[in-house]
Amino acid sequence: MSERWHADRIAGASGLRRRRGRAFGPYMPPRLDEDVRKALETGRARMLVAGLFMMLAFAMVGGRLTQFAILGESDQHSPVAHRTADKPLKPRADIVDRNGEVLATDLPTASLYANARRLLDPQEAALGLVTVLPDLDYDKTLKKLRSGRTFVWLRRNLTPREQLEVTALGIPGIDFIPEYSRVYPHGPLLSHLLGYVDSDNTGIAGLEKRFDGTLDGADAALRLTIDLRVQHIMREELRSAMLEFKAKAAAGVVLDTSNGEVVALVSLPDFDPNHPGKARDAARFNRATLGVYELGSTFKVFTAAMALDSGVANMSGRYDARRPLKVAQFTIRDYHAKRRWLSLPEVFIYSSNIGAALIAQDIGGKRQQDYLRRLGMLDPLPLEIPETGRPIVPSPWRAVNTMTIGFGHGLAVSPLHLASGVAAVANGGIVHEPTLIRAPRGVTGTAGQRVFSESTSLQLRKLMRLTVLNGTGRNAEVPGYPVGGKTGTAEKPGRKGYVGKSLLSSFVAVFPITQPRYVVLAMLDEPQGDESTNGNATGGWVAAPVVRKVIGRMAPMLGIAPTMADAPELRKLQLDITSEGRELASY
Amino acid sequence: MKILILTVWVVGAGITGAALYGIAYEVERMESELAALEMEIRNERAAAHGLEAEWAYLARPARIEELSQRYLPRMRSLSASQIGTAGDIPYQPLPDVLDVLNPEDLATPASTRIIQ
Numbered sequence: 001m002s003e004r005w006h007a008d009r010i011a012g013a014s015g016l017r018r019r020r021g022r023a024f025g026p027y028m029p030p031r032l033d034e035d036v037r038k039a040l041e042t043g044r045a046r047m048l049v050a051g052l053f054m055m056l057a058f059a060m061v062g063g064r065l066t067q068f069a070i071l072g073e074s075d076q077h078s079p080v081a082h083r084t085a086d087k088p089l090k091p092r093a094d095i096v097d098r099n100g101e102v103l104a105t106d107l108p109t110a111s112l113y114a115n116a117r118r119l120l121d122p123q124e125a126a127l128g129l130v131t132v133l134p135d136l137d138y139d140k141t142l143k144k145l146r147s148g149r150t151f152v153w154l155r156r157n158l159t160p161r162e163q164l165e166v167t168a169l170g171i172p173g174i175d176f177i178p179e180y181s182r183v184y185p186h187g188p189l190l191s192h193l194l195g196y197v198d199s200d201n202t203g204i205a206g207l208e209k210r211f212d213g214t215l216d217g218a219d220a221a222l223r224l225t226i227d228l229r230v231q232h233i234m235r236e237e238l239r240s241a242m243l244e245f246k247a248k249a250a251a252g253v254v255l256d257t258s259n260g261e262v263v264a265l266v267s268l269p270d271f272d273p274n275h276p277g278k279a280r281d282a283a284r285f286n287r288a289t290l291g292v293y294e295l296g297s298t299f300k301v302f303t304a305a306m307a308l309d310s311g312v313a314n315m316s317g318r319y320d321a322r323r324p325l326k327v328a329q330f331t332i333r334d335y336h337a338k339r340r341w342l343s344l345p346e347v348f349i350y351s352s353n354i355g356a357a358l359i360a361q362d363i364g365g366k367r368q369q370d371y372l373r374r375l376g377m378l379d380p381l382p383l384e385i386p387e388t389g390r391p392i393v394p395s396p397w398r399a400v401n402t403m404t405i406g407f408g409h410g411l412a413v414s415p416l417h418l419a420s421g422v423a424a425v426a427n428g429g430i431v432h433e434p435t436l437i438r439a440p441r442g443v444t445g446t447a448g449q450r451v452f453s454e455s456t457s458l459q460l461r462k463l464m465r466l467t468v469l470n471g472t473g474r475n476a477e478v479p480g481y482p483v484g485g486k487t488g489t490a491e492k493p494g495r496k497g498y499v500g501k502s503l504l505s506s507f508v509a510v511f512p513i514t515q516p517r518y519v520v521l522a523m524l525d526e527p528q529g530d531e532s533t534n535g536n537a538t539g540g541w542v543a544a545p546v547v548r549k550v551i552g553r554m555a556p557m558l559g560i561a562p563t564m565a566d567a568p569e570l571r572k573l574q575l576d577i578t579s580e581g582r583e584l585a586s587y
Numbered sequence: 588m589k590i591l592i593l594t595v596w597v598v599g600a601g602i603t604g605a606a607l608y609g610i611a612y613e614v615e616r617m618e619s620e621l622a623a624l625e626m627e628i629r630n631e632r633a634a635a636h637g638l639e640a641e642w643a644y645l646a647r648p649a650r651i652e653e654l655s656q657r658y659l660p661r662m663r664s665l666s667a668s669q670i671g672t673a674g675d676i677p678y679q680p681l682p683d684v685l686d687v688l689n690p691e692d693l694a695t696p697a698s699t700r701i702i703q
Contacts, residue, residue, distance in 0.1 A: 066604075069611045091636075102643035108633060185643035232648035480667020553664055562667035 091180045092201055093218035095194060095208075097228040098263075098438050100221075104194050104208070104273075106201070107183050109157040110176035112166060115150050118173035122146045125171045129154065132165040156199055157181040182208075188270045189231060192286040193224070193385065193436065196276040205276070205284070206385050207436065223438040225261035230254050230554045234264040237549045238522060242268055245527035245542045251287040251415045252546070253521040254554070257423040257510070260432030260448070262383075263518065265289070265416070287525070290387040292412040295523070296490030297335075297351045297539070298422070298508045299408030303360050304348050304463060305425045306371045309456040312362040315575075317344045319355040327400045332357050332407075335489060335538070336472065345575055348463045349471025351487060353407040360406025365397050368405065374451045375421040375431055377413050384436045389414045408490060415506070419521040422508050424448075426464070426484075426516040429457045462575040465513045475544035476509055478552045480562035482570055484513035485547065487539035492526070502526045507543035511551050512560060514569040522546040 091106035112133075119125055122145035130138045133155060144152045154174065158166065163176060182197045184190070195206020203212035211222055234252040242250045254264035267287040271279030285291065307313035321342045325332040336350050347355030360368060372378055380390045392412035394401040404410040416434055424431035429452030452460075464484030467473040472487040488506040506523040510516045522543045533541040555562075563570055655662060 066607065069608050071611075101646075102639055105636070105640045105643070107637060107640055183640055185640055186647045186649075189647070189649070229648055232652075236649075236652075478667070480670075552666070556665035556667070556670060561672070562670050 090217045092182065092197075093215045094221035095215075096221045096223050097226045097231075098224060098261075099227065100223070101228045102185060102221075103190055103224070103226075103228070104182060104184050106180040109159070109179055109181040110163045111156045111179045112154040112158055112163075112174060112176055114145055114152050114154055114174045116145055116147050116152060116173070117150055119145055120172060125169075125174065128169045128171060129166065129174075132169060133158075133162060184273045186228070187274065188272045189228075189235060190226065191270040191273045191279075192267045192284075192288070192387070193226065193265055194273055195385070196273040206273075206387065209386055210384055224436055225256070225263060225438045226265070226436065227254075227263045227558075229557055230550075231264040231266065233550055233553045234522075235266045235268070235270075237546045237553075238266055238268055238524075241522070241524060241527075241542060241546045245524060245530065245533075245537060247524040247527040247542075249282075249287055249525040251291070251521075251523045251525075252550070253288055253416055253419040253519070254550070255416075255419045255423050255434060255519040255521075257427040257516045257519055258432075260420065260423065260434045261438070262416070262434055262436050265436075267291075286385075286387045287523075288415050289381065289383055289385065290389045290414065292389040292392055292414050292417075293504055293523075294409045294412050294490050294493070295415070295418050295506055296408040296488040296504065297353070297356075298418055298486050298488030298506055299405065299411075300348055300351065300356045301422055301425055301460065301464070301486050301508070302371065302375065302377075303356050303363070303406045304344065305452050305456055305460050306363050306368060307344070307359045308459050309371075309429075309452045310363060310367055312364075313344055313359055315344055315459065317359075318342065319344070319347055319352070319358045321347070321352045321354040325354045325357055325403075327357070327403055330400060330404070332403065345463055345466060348486075349467045351407075351472050351489075356407040357403035358406075360403050361399070363402070363406075365399060365402040368402050369397060371451065372405075372411070374449065375424055376433070377411065377417055377421060381414065381416055381420070382433050383416065391417065408488060415521055415523050418506075418508060419519045422486075422510065422521075423516075423519045424451055425457060425460050426510040426513075426519065427457065428454050461510065461513055461516070462573050464510055465573045466575045468509075468513075472538075472540040473507065473509075473544050475540055476507060476548045476551075478511070478548050478555070480564075481511055481551055481555045481560065482513045482563050482573075483509050483511045483548070483551060484573075485509035485544070487544060488523075489538040489540075503537050505537055505539040505541075505543050507539045507547045509544075509547045509551065511555070512563055513573060514563055514567070517560065518551075518554075520547050520550055522550070 091108070094102055094106075095104040097103055114125075116122070122142060126138055126142040126145055129141055130136050136155060141154060144154060157179065158176070166174070166176075180201060182201055184194060184196075191206075193206055195203060195208040195210075197203050197208050203209040203215065207222070207224075208215070215222060234254060238250040238252045241247070250266075250268040252264065252266040253262065255261070256263055265288050267285070267289075269280075269283045271283040276284075307317075308315075318341050321334060321337075322339050324334075332353050334350075334352050334354055336352075338346070338350055338352065342350065342352055342355050344355075344359070346352070347359065363371075369378070378391055378393050380388045382388075391414075394405075394410050401410045420431070420434045429450050430448040431451050432448040461484055464473075464486055465482065467487070468476050468483050468485055473483075473485045476483050476485050486508055488504075488508065490504040490506075492502040492504055504523065504525055505527050506521065508519065508521045510519055524542050524546075527537040527542045529535040529537040529541065536542075
């Protein structure tokens with residue numbers, strides 16, 4: 001290879017002119033030393049760069065190919081990532097009773113909507129929809145379909161059958177959105193407790209409202225203290241009594257005395273939370289917790305407990321009930337008038353208003369207020385539903401208020417207030433805040449606060465037992481399950497003071513009275529007496545039988561052992577008041 | 588020598604690549620299987636949930652009461668007199684084995700006697 005060839009090759013394209021020139025000129029030896037070596041090095045460097053670049057490109061292509069092969073198309077579309085990113089619609093958590101029975105649950109449904117712009121023939125579509133869904137209004141549907149909006153609801157929460165029929169119509173431009181719909185399998189049984197939700201599944205009353213945030217998307221069910229069976233018994237018995245005595249309304253409570261757990265809570269009339277829109281206002285009103293009433297003589301439980309606990313009276317205290325008591329412009333009369341001096345137990349079992357007013361006078365307004373406040377009677381209950389009533393408290397608290405509150409007038413509280421207070425009197429003197437939410441296993445509730453002494457509690461149990469044995473509460477006795485209790489018959493305040501014939505009749509019972517476990521309260525609003533009650537509509541005649549039937553049915557169910565009539569623990573509760581020289585059984 | 592090394596590399600790369608693809612496809616298959624299973628679980632759960640709601644509806648106390656009144660008219664609610672303790676049952680001493688004169692009586696079950 002000649003050196004000239006070399007020079008020509010290396011000079012490359014740039015040497016064209018020179019080559020031509022050389023062709024005509026004399027031969028010139030190439031200058032290899034400097035120029036050629038330089039050009040050679042440049043060429044090598046360029047080849048290296050180009051090679052590296054190609055290698056890098058191939059490596060990238062290869063790497064990307066490997067990545068596709070191993071990881072799939074891209075991270076975002078891998079099935080695992082897809083599942084976590086696009087979470088399915090989550091149902092609202094269930095509400096269950098203390099035994100795990102479902103009280104409220106979410107069921108999947110489909111909601112129908114239309115994209116009016118994609119509809120071909122609104123008239124035909126509307127006709128088809130109306131034949132499948134007869135409750136749709138043709139004109140309204142047509143108007144929606146002609147609205148030209150891209151999204152318009154046609155109907156919420158279709159059943160699977162309806163969904164199938166609508167799909168079969170094959171109308172373009174209408175589609176479904178999967179949704180959840182709240183269902184209350186027990187209908188009206190727990191209406192006031194559970195409350196209800198709106199069409200978007202947002203709680204707007206009761207527990208649904210209070211726990212709206214926690215129920216949404218929660219995994220665990222909300223467990224209540226309610227026992228479905230006891231709730232049913234209470235509702236049934238209250239309803240039959242309401243029908244029998246033509247009462248306007250009724251309320252009932254079963255409360256666990258040891259921890260304030262509400263086992264049953266009924267307010268009648270009630271409504272079906274599956275269709276809250278159809279409920280009347282009177283039916284939506286929760287009489288057991290939101291309604292406040294002057295509950296009458298059942299308050300004598302507290303008067304007697306305060307008097308005995310503070311020491312202003314003892315069991316042998318005597319009170320002049322010979323004639324009505326005149327205080328300011330009021331006259332206090334006895335319903336079951338005895339017209340003689342009465343001992344404290346007699347005041348209690350015959351439900352003497354005069355006697356209770358005199359005892360309350362001895363207690364004094366300040367001390368009475370103090371006890372009532374500690375029992376929670378002067379504040380709204382801290383129950384877990386928004387519908388809790390604020391007691392109507394006299395202001396200022398005059399001496400006459402003290403006396404009337406002694407027999408349950410002049411202070412309006414909810415029935416649950418009363419049940420909670422009686423539970424505190426009966427359980428040994430400790431008040432617990434009533435609750436609807438069952439504490440998780442192993443968690444014990446708050447210890448509660450002592451209001452009365454153990455001995456006061458025992459004496460009150462004796463008095464309540466005596467009321468059922470010999471006093472106004474005889475209709476509440478359940479064979480085998482010793483009950484103690486107190487009647488209450490309040491005249492409802494009308495426009496012109498208290499109206500004699502509209503009564504609020506109640507009975508509050510403690511059972512088993514030997515070792516209290518439950519407080520059972522029944523209240524009837526404006527009951528009318530009938531032949532079976534000799535025309536009476538007082539608490540002892542209309543409410544006490546409800547309590548008897550409820551206890552008789554719930555006690556075997558809850559595994560409470562019956563107590564024999566001659567059991568020693570029952571004899572301990574006997575109160576001997578015949579020593580006064582009068583025979584009790586004659587009254 | 589150079590050719591040998593190159594062959595080893597090429598074969599090695601080939602095997603690795605094939606294995607890689609194999610694993611990748613296996614993972615993809617398992618993932619879709621997992622997705623299908625999870626879908627199935629979700630559907631089963633939803634179905635069970637629906638059945639639970641239906642059960643709660645069918646077993647509501649009001650309905651049970653109505654059914655029992657219709658089909659079990661003789662069943663009454665329990666009264667306290669029907670509940671007792673173990674101590675209420677009168678004590679009956681078992682017959683002493685030594686007092687039994689004819690041991691065959693004890694050994695023969697009642698059922699065999701009926702058959703004979």
